[in-house]
Amino acid sequence: MSDSPPNARADASLDGDVMVVKVGGDWRIIGQHPAWEAAVATWQSQPRVMIRADRLGWWDSSLALYLRAARVWAETAGIKISIEGMPDAALKLADLLDKKCEPPPKPSHVPDLFTALGATTVKLWHETKDLAQLVGDCVFSMGRFFRGHAQFRWRDCFSEMQQCGAMALPIVGLISFLVGVTLAYTGSIVVRQYGGDIWIADMVGLAVVREMGPMMAAIVLAGRTGAAYAATLGNMKANEEIDALSTLGVSPIDFLVMPRIVALFCMMPFLALYSDCLGFLGGMAIGAAPPLNLPPNLYWAETQTIVDLSDINTGLIKAASYGLVIGIAGCLRGLQADRSAAGVGQAATAAVVTSILLIIVSDAVYAVIFNILGW
Amino acid sequence: MTSTASNSAPPPAIELHDVACGYGGRNVLEGITFVVKRAEIFFIIGGSGCGKSTLLRHMIGLNQPSKGSVKYFGRDFTRASARERQELLRSFGVLYQSGALWSSMTLRENVALPLELLTDLDRREREQIVSLKLAQVGLAGYEDYFPSDISGGMKKRAGLARALALDPGIVFFDEPGAGLDPITSLKLDELVKEIRDTLGTTIVIVSHELASIFDIGDRVVMLDREVRGIIAEGDPRILRDTSKDVRVQEFLNRRLEPVPRHSTQHT
Numbered sequence: 001m002s003d004s005p006p007n008a009r010a011d012a013s014l015d016g017d018v019m020v021v022k023v024g025g026d027w028r029i030i031g032q033h034p035a036w037e038a039a040v041a042t043w044q045s046q047p048r049v050m051i052r053a054d055r056l057g058w059w060d061s062s063l064a065l066y067l068r069a070a071r072v073w074a075e076t077a078g079i080k081i082s083i084e085g086m087p088d089a090a091l092k093l094a095d096l097l098d099k100k101c102e103p104p105p106k107p108s109h110v111p112d113l114f115t116a117l118g119a120t121t122v123k124l125w126h127e128t129k130d131l132a133q134l135v136g137d138c139v140f141s142m143g144r145f146f147r148g149h150a151q152f153r154w155r156d157c158f159s160e161m162q163q164c165g166a167m168a169l170p171i172v173g174l175i176s177f178l179v180g181v182t183l184a185y186t187g188s189i190v191v192r193q194y195g196g197d198i199w200i201a202d203m204v205g206l207a208v209v210r211e212m213g214p215m216m217a218a219i220v221l222a223g224r225t226g227a228a229y230a231a232t233l234g235n236m237k238a239n240e241e242i243d244a245l246s247t248l249g250v251s252p253i254d255f256l257v258m259p260r261i262v263a264l265f266c267m268m269p270f271l272a273l274y275s276d277c278l279g280f281l282g283g284m285a286i287g288a289a290p291p292l293n294l295p296p297n298l299y300w301a302e303t304q305t306i307v308d309l310s311d312i313n314t315g316l317i318k319a320a321s322y323g324l325v326i327g328i329a330g331c332l333r334g335l336q337a338d339r340s341a342a343g344v345g346q347a348a349t350a351a352v353v354t355s356i357l358l359i360i361v362s363d364a365v366y367a368v369i370f371n372i373l374g375w
Numbered sequence: 376m377t378s379t380a381s382n383s384a385p386p387p388a389i390e391l392h393d394v395a396c397g398y399g400g401r402n403v404l405e406g407i408t409f410v411v412k413r414a415e416i417f418f419i420i421g422g423s424g425c426g427k428s429t430l431l432r433h434m435i436g437l438n439q440p441s442k443g444s445v446k447y448f449g450r451d452f453t454r455a456s457a458r459e460r461q462e463l464l465r466s467f468g469v470l471y472q473s474g475a476l477w478s479s480m481t482l483r484e485n486v487a488l489p490l491e492l493l494t495d496l497d498r499r500e501r502e503q504i505v506s507l508k509l510a511q512v513g514l515a516g517y518e519d520y521f522p523s524d525i526s527g528g529m530k531k532r533a534g535l536a537r538a539l540a541l542d543p544g545i546v547f548f549d550e551p552g553a554g555l556d557p558i559t560s561l562k563l564d565e566l567v568k569e570i571r572d573t574l575g576t577t578i579v580i581v582s583h584e585l586a587s588i589f590d591i592g593d594r595v596v597m598l599d600r601e602v603r604g605i606i607a608e609g610d611p612r613i614l615r616d617t618s619k620d621v622r623v624q625e626f627l628n629r630r631l632e633p634v635p636r637h638s639t640q641h642t
Contacts, residue, residue: 029504029542030465030494060542060574065503089573096510097503104516340523342478 006057008033010066012040019046021070022054023086027063036069049074053085064093071098127336134332137253138261144254151254160263164225165270172220176275179212180204180282188292197292201302204283209311213276215363217268218322222355226330229260230351233334234344242335252335261327268323269316276315310375318366322359329354386449388413388545388577389434394443396426396433402441403429406604409596413544416571416578418588418611421598422626427581430598431549434579435469436460448544465493467545468538472553474530476522482509482533483518489540508536511573512566528559532566539570546570548580552587560584564591585629589615597623 008027013020019040027033040049051070056063067083067090074081083091111119144150187203233256236242242252280303287294330351337347389411397403403426411417419427432438434445436452445452452463476485486505490496496504509515512532522530531551538546548567552560568591570576582588588595588611595614597607599622607614607623615627625631 029490029496032495061504061507062542064507065500068503089575092573093507093511096515097507099510099515102516106519340478 007031008062010034010036010039011054014046015050017046018048018050021049021051023051023063023066024054024056026057027059027066029060029062033062033066036066036073040073047079049079049081051081051083051086053087056085056087059087059090061093063090064097067091068094068097130336131328131332134253134257134328134335137251138257138328141251141253141258145258150258151250152258153255154259156255157259157263160260161267163228164221164264165267168217168221168224168271169274171224172217172271172275173278175220176208176213176216176278177282177285179216180208180279180284181286182282183207183212183279184283184286184292188286192291197287197294198298198302200287200292201283201294201299202306204287205280205303205307206311208279208283209276209307209315211315211363213279214268214272214315214319214322215359216279217271217275217319218326218359219356221264221268221271221323222326222329222359223352225264226326226351226355227348229327229330230334230337230347231344233257233331234337234347237335237337238339238341238344257327257331257335260331261324264323264327265320266323268319268326272315272319273312276312314366314370314375318363321362321366325358325362326355329358385413386446387411388415388448389417389579390444390446390449391434392444392446394430394433394440394445396429396438396440398429398438400441402603404598404603405442407443409605409608411545411577411579411594413577414571414575415593416567416580416591418592418595419579419581419598420583420588420595420611420626422583422600425598425600426603427583427598428549431547431579431581435467435547436464465541466543467547468541468543469547470531470534470538470549470551472550474522474527474534476530476533476537478522481519481521482514482525482536485522485533486537486540489537493541504540505536508539509533511539511570512536513562528555528563531555531563535566535570539574539576542574543576545577545579548578548582550582551580552582552584557586560587561590567591583626585627588627597626 006025008025008031009023011022013022021039049070051067063086067086070081070083071094073079141150141152145152183204184200187200188197191197191199191203233242236256242256245252245255280300284296284299286292287299288296333347333351333354336350337343387410391410392408394407395402395405396407407430419430421427429438433440440453444454447463447466450459450463452460455463476482477488480488483502483505486508487501490501490504494501505518506515509518512535514529514532514536517525517529517533522533525533535546551563551567555563564587567578567580571578580587580592592611594609595607595611596605597614598604599606606620607618611627614623618624618627
C-alpha cells in the first residue's frame, strides 16, 4: 500500500474498428474508480471491444466488478469482447459473480396468520407453564431452605439486598418526593375550590401510603433490579454457567434465583416505607408553599389523623408481594433468555414489561381484596 | 488486495518493534519484535494464557501497547493521528473467534455495512460486492439468512466475508478453528489459503491448532508465558524438526517430554 496511489483509470480509444480500453492505476474499493458505462458512453457502435491492462498497480474487487460489468454490457449489446493482460485472479473473481447457484431453501421468518396465531398460543401456554414451574421450584426451594438443605448462600443474598435496597435509595427517594409534589399540586386544584386546603395532607397521605409509595418503589425496582436480574441470568445462561451449576448438582433455583427473590421480598417493604416518607415530604413542601401556606406541623398532624396502621400494613403487604413479582419475573426472563447477546437484551426488556404488568394486575387484585376485607 | 506493479522493496505488511502489552499496568508480553511479509500466512502460537489474544488485541487497536510500535505497510499505527488511524483500520480486517456477526442483520446486511459506512459505492455496486464476497467464502445464496439460521462454520465464513468486504491487505484470524469439526476446520484453512493466493492478502492467525499451523503456515512466532515474549520464530516445520528449545519441541510435537530429532526436514 503506497502513500499516494495513482488513481484507477480506464481510457477508451479507437484502433480501427476496435474500441480499446486501457485499464491501469490502483483500483481500490475504498477509493474512486471508473465505471464501465462511462468508458463506453461515446463508443457504443463499435463491433469489437478490447480491454487491456496498462500499468495496472494495486487491484481488488473493484477491478473484478469493472470486468464483469464490461462482459455483461458486451453480452447484452451483442459485441465481441476480449480481455488482455489482466491478472487471472481478477478474472476468476469476476467469474464468481457470473456463477449461478441454486439458492438453499430460505427459512421463513414471516408465518401466515393461522401459524402465527397458533405459535402465539403455544408460546403463551409455554410461558404460563414456565412461570408455574418457576413458582413451584421456588416453593420447593423454600421448603429445602427451611429444612436446611437448600444450596442457598446468605452472602449472595446480602449482596443482592445491598444492590436492590441501599443502592436504590437515591432514585426511589427522588421519584417518591416528586410524586408527592405532583399529588399535592393536582389535589390542591380540587380541595381549594371547597376551602379545604388542609385536606391536601389527607389526600397525599392516603394515596402515598396505600398506593403510590409501594407502586413507585416497585416500578423503579422493576426497571433497575428486575432488568439487571434478567440480564445477569441471561448472560450466565449464554456462557453456560447455569448448565455448569446444574451438572455439579447445584440447583440454579436455590443458588441463583432464591437469593434474589428473598432479597427483593425483604427489601421492598423498607423501600416502600422510605418512599412513603419522601412522598409525605413532597406533599408537605408544596403544602408549606403559597398558595396553600400550611405549616408543616399542622400538615403532619392532619396526616396522622387519616393514616392509620392498617393503611401502612396495606402498603407493606403490597410492597412485599411486588418484590416477589419483580424477582420472579426478572429471574424467569433471565432463565428463558436465548443464548445470545440479543437474547440477553430481550430478556431484560421482557423482565421490565412483565414486572410492571404483574404489579398493576396484583394492585387491582389487592384493591378488590382489601375492599372486601374493609381495610 | 494485490499488485501487478513492481515496487522497489515495499515495506512489509506488519512490523512490530519492541512492543509491550498487557492490562491494568501489568505487562503480559514485553519486547515483542517481528515482521510479517506481504502475502504471508503467519501464525502467532503458544500455550494457553501466553498472551496470543492479548497481542492480537493490541495489534488491531482494541488496546494500546504500553511501549513499542506496530506498523502496517510502513505506517505507524500506534502513533497515528485519528484520521490516519481510521485509514489504517481499513487496511485490515478481523475474523473473531465466534464470527461476531451482528445477530439482528442478515448476512447481506452484515457484509454490506462496512461498504455502506466506509465507501462511496452505490447500492448496486454494494450488492455486487456482497454477492462476490459471500461467493468467495462459499456462501452464495445465503444473503437473506440471519446468523441464527446458519451453522458455526458458516458463521465463521460469513464473518470472513465481512472482514474481506473492504478488500483489506491484511486479515487477522482469532482462533479460526475453535469449535469446528476437523473437516470444517480443514475447509476453512483451504479458504484462507485461497484468499491469500487469489488476492495476495497477508494473513495473521492466532491459533494453537497444530494441523492448521503445519498445513498452511509459512512462518510462526511462538510466545511463552514465563518469558513473557517470543521464544521461537520461523517455519513451523523446520522449528519442529530442528529447535533445541524443549518448550517448542513439546508444543509442536504435542508431547510432554523432549522427542528425538526427525531425520528429514520439511520445508
